[in-house]
Amino acid sequence: MKAGIIGMGFIAGSHIDAVRRLGFAEWAAAAGTGTHHELSRQKAEAHYIPRYYESVDDMLLDPEIEVVHNCTANHLHLEMNEKIIKAGKHVFSEKPLAKSVRESERLLSLLQDHPEVTHGMNFNYRMNPLVQEMKHKVRSGQIGQPRLIHGSYLQDWLLLDTDYNWRLDPEFGGDSRAIADIGSHWMDAAQVVIGGKIIEVCADLVTVWPVRKKPATAIETFAVQASASYEEKSIVTEDYGSVLFRMDNGVSGVFYVSQVSAGRKCHFNLEVNGSQASLYWNQEDADRMWMGFRDEDNRSIMRSPNRLHEQARHYSSLPSGHPEGWNDALKNNVYSFYKFVAERKSLKTEACDFATFEDGHYIMKLIEAILESHRSKGWVKV
Ligand SMILES: NC(=O)c1ccc[n+]([C@@H]2O[C@H](COP(=O)([O-])OP(=O)(O)OC[C@H]3O[C@@H](n4cnc5c(N)ncnc54)[C@H](O)[C@@H]3O)[C@@H](O)[C@H]2O)c1
Structure with a gap:
């Protein structure tokens, strides 16, 4: 499975590490946001992520990518999660889900139109x-x-x-x-x-x-x-x-x-x-x-x-x-999410142990x- 990541700050390092520990997934690309490109690009290179996109939209067009991690600051959670869902990619988002209930409601309603998307949250x-x-x-x-x-x-x-x-x-x-x-x-x-x-x-x-x-x-x-x-x-x-x-x-x-x-x-x-x-x-x-x-x-x-x-x-x-500690628990969360996706399970019919957008x-x-x-x-x- 191939993954992409948006937002390259503190928590991104733990997501990058966790996916690499799974053994059946790897990073295809990273994308930065707004004015943070230089630092984000450097971090992507330091982590040997093969491609860096200045545009999130361009990364989401990459057909190889199945799962996208949203590691941006809170004000971008709604916008990025919406883009990922609309692109039909599975989304693994940082918490809190959005900035308000009004925003998180929008995400749940968008998901109604995208039953193919598995949605998980990093409540590690x-x-x-x-x-x-x-x-x-x-x-x-x-x-x-x-x-x-x-x-x-x-x-x-x-x-x-x-x-x-x-x-x-x-x-x-x-x-x-x-x-x-x-x-x-x-x-x-x-x-x-x-x-x-x-x-x-x-x-x-x-x-x-x-x-x-x-x-x-x-x-x-x-x-x-x-x-x-x-x-x-x-x-x-x-x-x-x-x-x-x-x-x-x-x-x-x-x-x-x-x-x-x-x-x-x-x-x-x-x-x-x-x-x-x-x-x-x-x-x-x-x-x-x-x-x-x-x-x-x-x-x-x-x-x-x-x-x-x-x-x-x-x-x-x-x-x-x-x-065993903090990064191991985060890896467990990423593992559960990826296993669910890899086994082609659906959140509509099957239970999961990771937190969903609901x-x-x-x-x-x-x-x-x-x-x-x-x-x-x-x-x-x-
Ligand atoms: N699950 C956990 O235990 C855990 C731990 C830390 C952070 N988080 C979550 O991860 C998300 C990112 O947090 P972080 O600690 O990595 O933050 P950070 O400041 O280290 O990185 C945030 C990233 O968001 C992007 N960004 C876009 N606009 C920004 C702006 N105006 N100011 C700052 N960054 C901007 C940048 O790419 C930046 O690298 C947050 O939503 C936070 O709640 C979760």
Whole structure:
């Protein structure tokens, strides 16, 4: 199978690596967008991607390409996903699906006319072997009746007022930042683990820096670079957000996200409390899961393919003690998507373990409900 990629920033490197690890797919081409051609072309060359197109439309005419990855900044998700679908290519998009529910609805309606297109989203956290193990432990009754799910996703890369990225500007990132950028991952994983949908939210959002110093030159995501000249920019999106929620199967929960928590880098964690036991997993220590009991000794479970539930086992490739982590989970997501396409399955008739555009659309609805709840200072039904 041959693939193309649009957008050559931070996350593109992990997509490029993941496809190469599959063994049955390879890159045919990359395309840049807008004013970013020089950097994008250099990156495509550095990764030995055979062709670089300055025009996305031209790349989409390439008959060899079956799957296209959309790794652009959020404001281009709608436009690029629309182009890919209209070209009849399978689309694997970065999250959030679009900038608003209105935009993600447009994508779902376009897909009605293109049943041949398989659509997947990069909600990669659900693809960690121990998140899958957590899901199977919950679903098979090993913790009793699940009652509560809670956790957080904390980062520090926007801690200072001199930290800047396109995500801070609603024109490029959307009306929500921390919730849409990282809370979307948390909500996706929580729904997968519990096997239910979040249907009601009550949120409080905080903008720690109402004004930030935007450097004169753009900085790639996570890159640290001092700039001599700055422009002051008003910030209206949230640095921190906390959300109480209820799910359709009676489970209650809470999560909080922050991009200004010093020392926290990619601190994504989930805890489920059931009527008999609890489970906890933190992606910064991805090979371990904690299982807690009231009347027995608690356990620290080390990821081992031999010990995982048979339905979670294939998400793990390395023996115990050989760490698996973030890029491996992303590769699992890409693998599931490509396998589905290679086996000529249809989303209309067959289930999949990766998130589809329908899942991405539901997350967009959750994001907008959270924004509405913050504005109205009350519970909002999704
Ligand atoms: N799944 C994950 O864990 C994960 C992690 C990081 C990023 N992402 C998503 O991937 C997408 C890209 O994020 P990234 O971190 O690679 O960003 P990035 O800034 O490193 O790269 C974004 C790319 O988009 C293009 N672009 C077009 N217009 C732009 C503009 N005005 N400003 C900046 N870039 C512009 C450029 O080609 C650029 O290389 C985002 O939608 C983000 O939410 C997902």
